Amino acid sequence: MIGKEHIDALTKILGDKGVVARAEDMRAYETGARYDEGRAAAVLRPGTTAEVSAAVAYCVRNDLALIPQSGNTGVVSGSTPDNTGTEIVLSLDRLTRQLELDRNNRSVRVDAGFRLSDLNRRLEEHDLFFPIDLGSDPRLGGMIATNTGGSRFLKYGGVRRNTLGLKVVLADENGTVLDLDCDLRKNNTGIDWKQIFIGTTGAFGIVTECVLNLERVPKQTATAFLVPASGADVLHLLNAMEERLGAYLSAFEGMSKNAIAATLAHVPSLKNPFQGGNVPDYVILAEISRTWAPREGEQSLDAVLESVLAEIWESEEAPLADAFVGPPHEIWALRHALPEGVKHLGKLIAFDLSFRRGDIMAFCDHMKTEMPEKFPGVTVCDFGHIGDGGVHFNLVVAKDSPLLAEASFEQRLREWVFAVAVEQYGGSFSAEHAIGRRNQAFYDFYTPEKLKEMARGLKTLTSPGKLGSVRFG
Amino acid sequence: MIGKEHIDALTKILGDKGVVARAEDMRAYETGARYDEGRAAAVLRPGTTAEVSAAVAYCVRNDLALIPQSGNTGVVSGSTPDNTGTEIVLSLDRLTRQLELDRNNRSVRVDAGFRLSDLNRRLEEHDLFFPIDLGSDPRLGGMIATNTGGSRFLKYGGVRRNTLGLKVVLADENGTVLDLDCDLRKNNTGIDWKQIFIGTTGAFGIVTECVLNLERVPKQTATAFLVPASGADVLHLLNAMEERLGAYLSAFEGMSKNAIAATLAHVPSLKNPFQGGNVPDYVILAEISRTWAPREGEQSLDAVLESVLAEIWESEEAPLADAFVGPPHEIWALRHALPEGVKHLGKLIAFDLSFRRGDIMAFCDHMKTEMPEKFPGVTVCDFGHIGDGGVHFNLVVAKDSPLLAEASFEQRLREWVFAVAVEQYGGSFSAEHAIGRRNQAFYDFYTPEKLKEMARGLKTLTSPGKLGSVRFG
Missing domain, CATH: 3.30.465.10 (Uridine Diphospho-n-acetylenolpyruvylglucosamine Reductase; domain 3)
Structure with missing residues (x-):
C-alpha cells in the first residue's frame, strides 16, 4: 500500500470516481487475463488526458510506480501489478468520451x-x-x-x-x-x-x-478449408492463392491436426467437417472478401473461390489433397474454437512466434520430431497465421505428466523453444503479444547491448518516472 | 577542402575507387536534382557496410562532417553538401552487391x-x-x-x-x-x-x-479519366469508387485545369483527350488493377470499371460530369507529363503538402481565391494523390512578373502557403519529400520545443557525430 496522503492527493486530482483503493474493488485490475495475480497499491481511473497528465505528474514527483492498464486482455503480464503491493494501476477504462x-x-x-x-x-x-x-x-x-x-x-x-x-x-x-x-x-x-x-x-x-x-466492411466473404497434399505444400498453396487472388485474400490460417482434434473432442457444438471424420495432418482456412454487394453479371465470390481452387487442383504437382468451400460462420467456428479447445488437453504452455513464411512448417516439423525425446508427453498443438508468418505455437502437457513436478520444467522448455525459433530459424519470440513481465528475461537475453543502451537513453528522454511493467534497456 | 592526411587515411580505408577528391569528378555529387550547387570536401564511395562503418568511424573521430547521399534525386536539399567545402559526401552508389x-x-x-x-x-x-x-x-x-x-x-x-x-x-x-x-x-x-x-x-x-x-505485379490494369461534376464531388467520387472497388482501386490522382492545360500546351506528343479539346476544371485519373491474368467467364477489368462508372453515373446526385475508360499508357502519359509540363509556364515554386482527404479541394480553392490579391500573377497548377491526401501544390510565376525581382518574395510566399496549409487546415508541409536544408526553417518553426529536445537527445544516443544535412532538434 501507499500512504493515505497519496490516496487523498490523487482523489483531489481525479475525484472519487477516479481512485479505487478498496481491496475488493481492485481485484479485477490486479488479475490478468491468463496468468497473473498481483497486488495494487491503488487503481487510478482518470477520465480525460488532462487528468492522466495531472495524476502521472503527481506520481512521478512522489516516486510512485505506475502500471498502465487498458483492457487487461494481454497474455504476457504487461498490464498487471507485481506482488509487492507498491505499484499503482492507471486504468484507461474511463477514457471513453470522444x-x-x-x-x-x-x-x-x-x-x-x-x-x-x-x-x-x-x-x-x-x-x-x-x-x-x-x-x-x-x-x-x-x-x-x-x-x-x-x-x-x-x-x-x-x-x-x-x-x-x-x-x-x-x-x-x-x-x-x-x-x-x-x-x-x-x-x-x-x-x-x-x-x-x-x-x-x-x-x-x-x-x-x-x-x-x-x-x-466487406460485403461478400467466401471461405474454404484446404487440405495441403504435404506439409511443404502449405507454402505452395499460399503462393498459388496469392497469385490468383491478390488483394481478395483476407486470411490464410493454418491449423494442425492435434489442435483440431483436441478442439473437436472438447467443443461438442462443432461438427466435424472432414471426410469420414478423419482429421488431416494440417488444414488451411482461406478467406477471400470484397467490399461491394453482389453485382449483376458478376461471379459470386463462392464461385470465384471454387474456380480458383479448381485451377490449383488441376495444376501440375497440385499442392491440394482436398478442399471444400463452406459458409464463413461454419468455417471460422472451428478456427475460433482452437484457443479454447487446446486447453482441455492438459496444461497449456503458449508461445507466440513468427518466422519467414517459408520457415513456419519447417520449424513446427522440427519441434514435432524432437519433442518426444526432449520433453516426452508434451503435445504440439500449433495453429497460426501462415500468410504473415505468425504461429501460435501451443504446447500441451498431459495433466499426469511427471514433467509438471519438475520445478524448472517450464523455464527449460521455453528456453529450448526460443533457442530453436530465434537462433536456428531467425524467428521472433513475440510476434504480436509484445513484451511483458512474462517474457522480460528473453528480451534481456536476445536484445543486443547497444539497443538496450539506446532504450535506456530513450526512457530517460521520454518517461524518466517509474512507468510500466517492463524494464527496457 | 580537408587536409591531404585525411584523404590519404580514407583512401587507405576505402581504396582508390572509394575516394573521389578531384573537383571535376565530384561535380555530380555536389549538384542536386532540382536546385542545389554545393561544394564537397571529398566524396566517399564505400562498397560494403564494413567500409561505411570504418569510414564513418574515421570521420567522427576527426570531427569531419558527413552528408549521406543516395540517388540524389530529392528536391529538399537533403543529399548535397553546403557551400563551405568542408562537408564530405558519403555516397551509397557502390553499395550494390547483395x-x-x-x-x-x-x-x-x-x-x-x-x-x-x-x-x-x-x-x-x-x-x-x-x-x-x-x-x-x-x-x-x-x-x-x-x-x-x-x-x-x-x-x-x-x-x-x-x-x-x-x-x-x-x-x-x-x-x-x-x-x-x-x-x-x-x-x-x-x-x-x-x-x-x-x-x-x-x-x-x-x-x-x-x-x-x-x-x-498486377497482370490486369484499367484506367479512366473522370470529370467530377464540381470540386466537392471529387470527394464523393472517391467515396463512391472505394465503396464499389475496394482493394482493386490502385490510384486516384487529381489534376487541375491549369496543370493539364500547361502540359498539353508544352508537350506536343500528348493528345488532348477531352471533348472538343476543352480541359475541365478538374480531372481524376482512376486506376484499378488485379494480380491475375484474365480468366474465362470473368468480366474484363475494363468492363468492371465501365459498369462501376455507369452505376455511379446513374446514382442520385451523380458526382460525375464525364468519364471515359482508356488504355493505361495513354491515360498515365498525361499524369506523368505534369511535373515537366508545369515548368514551362514560368518559374516553378513547388510544395509537397498533405491534408485530410476531405480538405484537399477546399485548401486548393481557398488558395486559388486568395492568390490574385496576395500574389498577383502567380498561377496555381496543383495535382496530386487525392486518395491519400497528398497534393503537389505547384505555383508558377510568369517569367516577367515583378514579384521575381523582390528579394523576399519566395520566402513570403512559402510562409503564407505553409501558414494556411498547416495552421488553418491542419495539413503537413512535407507529405513525402521529408526534411532537407530547404525546409529546415519550417521544421524549426512548426516542431514543438519538447519534440526538438527529444530529437536532440536521440541524436546524441545514436549518431553524435556530424551527420546529415538537417539539424534535428
Whole structure:
C-alpha cells in the first residue's frame, strides 16, 4: 500500500470516481487475463488526458510506480501489478468520451479507453471498421501498446500500419502531453515519434487518444478449408492463392491436426467437417472478401473461390489433397474454437512466434520430431497465421505428466523453444503479444547491448518516472 | 577542402575507387536534382557496410562532417553538401552487391545503393515488385531516408509500411553497425528502432542494407479519366469508387485545369483527350488493377470499371460530369507529363503538402481565391494523390512578373502557403519529400520545443557525430 496522503492527493486530482483503493474493488485490475495475480497499491481511473497528465505528474514527483492498464486482455503480464503491493494501476477504462469519425478521411479520432468491439459497433452504420481481427476484445490503448496483429494481418496489416496519430502522456514531473495526434496519411516532417509508443507496453508513455485508419466492411466473404497434399505444400498453396487472388485474400490460417482434434473432442457444438471424420495432418482456412454487394453479371465470390481452387487442383504437382468451400460462420467456428479447445488437453504452455513464411512448417516439423525425446508427453498443438508468418505455437502437457513436478520444467522448455525459433530459424519470440513481465528475461537475453543502451537513453528522454511493467534497456 | 592526411587515411580505408577528391569528378555529387550547387570536401564511395562503418568511424573521430547521399534525386536539399567545402559526401552508389530474394516470404534483402528501377527489373521474372511508384528513380537508401510515397500509396502504402528491416551505420566513434535487418512481418520484441531512420534524411544513421516487402505485379490494369461534376464531388467520387472497388482501386490522382492545360500546351506528343479539346476544371485519373491474368467467364477489368462508372453515373446526385475508360499508357502519359509540363509556364515554386482527404479541394480553392490579391500573377497548377491526401501544390510565376525581382518574395510566399496549409487546415508541409536544408526553417518553426529536445537527445544516443544535412532538434 501507499500512504493515505497519496490516496487523498490523487482523489483531489481525479475525484472519487477516479481512485479505487478498496481491496475488493481492485481485484479485477490486479488479475490478468491468463496468468497473473498481483497486488495494487491503488487503481487510478482518470477520465480525460488532462487528468492522466495531472495524476502521472503527481506520481512521478512522489516516486510512485505506475502500471498502465487498458483492457487487461494481454497474455504476457504487461498490464498487471507485481506482488509487492507498491505499484499503482492507471486504468484507461474511463477514457471513453470522444469518438469523432471522419468519413471522408476514413479515420476516427477516439479515446484510448474504447473497446475494439465498441468502436466497431459505432462504425457499423457507416460501413467502416478498424481492421484488426482478434480473439479477445481489448481497449485501444492496449492494442497500441502491444501492436496487435490478428487473423487478417495479411490483408490489412496490424496496429502500427493502421495508426495515424497518438496523444501520449509522458511520465515526467509535468506529465507532459505529446500531441502526435496527426490525422494525415502522408506526413514526413521529422521523426515519427508515435512509433516508439507502439508495441512498447506503455513504458515510454501512456496513450490516451488515437487517430486510426479505417477500412470498408466487406460485403461478400467466401471461405474454404484446404487440405495441403504435404506439409511443404502449405507454402505452395499460399503462393498459388496469392497469385490468383491478390488483394481478395483476407486470411490464410493454418491449423494442425492435434489442435483440431483436441478442439473437436472438447467443443461438442462443432461438427466435424472432414471426410469420414478423419482429421488431416494440417488444414488451411482461406478467406477471400470484397467490399461491394453482389453485382449483376458478376461471379459470386463462392464461385470465384471454387474456380480458383479448381485451377490449383488441376495444376501440375497440385499442392491440394482436398478442399471444400463452406459458409464463413461454419468455417471460422472451428478456427475460433482452437484457443479454447487446446486447453482441455492438459496444461497449456503458449508461445507466440513468427518466422519467414517459408520457415513456419519447417520449424513446427522440427519441434514435432524432437519433442518426444526432449520433453516426452508434451503435445504440439500449433495453429497460426501462415500468410504473415505468425504461429501460435501451443504446447500441451498431459495433466499426469511427471514433467509438471519438475520445478524448472517450464523455464527449460521455453528456453529450448526460443533457442530453436530465434537462433536456428531467425524467428521472433513475440510476434504480436509484445513484451511483458512474462517474457522480460528473453528480451534481456536476445536484445543486443547497444539497443538496450539506446532504450535506456530513450526512457530517460521520454518517461524518466517509474512507468510500466517492463524494464527496457 | 580537408587536409591531404585525411584523404590519404580514407583512401587507405576505402581504396582508390572509394575516394573521389578531384573537383571535376565530384561535380555530380555536389549538384542536386532540382536546385542545389554545393561544394564537397571529398566524396566517399564505400562498397560494403564494413567500409561505411570504418569510414564513418574515421570521420567522427576527426570531427569531419558527413552528408549521406543516395540517388540524389530529392528536391529538399537533403543529399548535397553546403557551400563551405568542408562537408564530405558519403555516397551509397557502390553499395550494390547483395540482392537476395525470398520468394516465399515475398521479401528481398538488398544493399541500399540499388536503384528502384534496377531492383524491380531483377524482380520482374518472379512477378514481384517493390510497390512504390515514383516519377524519379532514387536509390533505396534515399527512399528510406525520405519515406517516399508516390502514386499508388492508396493501395500499397509508402516506404515505412513496406520496410521489414534495416542495417544502419551510426555516426559514433566506432561506426557502430545496428542489425535491425529483420525479415519478419510480425515482430514485437521491443522498440522498433528502424522507424527512427525512416524519413529522417540520414541524420540518425546511414542505411546500408534493407529488407523490403514485395507485392505481386498486377497482370490486369484499367484506367479512366473522370470529370467530377464540381470540386466537392471529387470527394464523393472517391467515396463512391472505394465503396464499389475496394482493394482493386490502385490510384486516384487529381489534376487541375491549369496543370493539364500547361502540359498539353508544352508537350506536343500528348493528345488532348477531352471533348472538343476543352480541359475541365478538374480531372481524376482512376486506376484499378488485379494480380491475375484474365480468366474465362470473368468480366474484363475494363468492363468492371465501365459498369462501376455507369452505376455511379446513374446514382442520385451523380458526382460525375464525364468519364471515359482508356488504355493505361495513354491515360498515365498525361499524369506523368505534369511535373515537366508545369515548368514551362514560368518559374516553378513547388510544395509537397498533405491534408485530410476531405480538405484537399477546399485548401486548393481557398488558395486559388486568395492568390490574385496576395500574389498577383502567380498561377496555381496543383495535382496530386487525392486518395491519400497528398497534393503537389505547384505555383508558377510568369517569367516577367515583378514579384521575381523582390528579394523576399519566395520566402513570403512559402510562409503564407505553409501558414494556411498547416495552421488553418491542419495539413503537413512535407507529405513525402521529408526534411532537407530547404525546409529546415519550417521544421524549426512548426516542431514543438519538447519534440526538438527529444530529437536532440536521440541524436546524441545514436549518431553524435556530424551527420546529415538537417539539424534535428
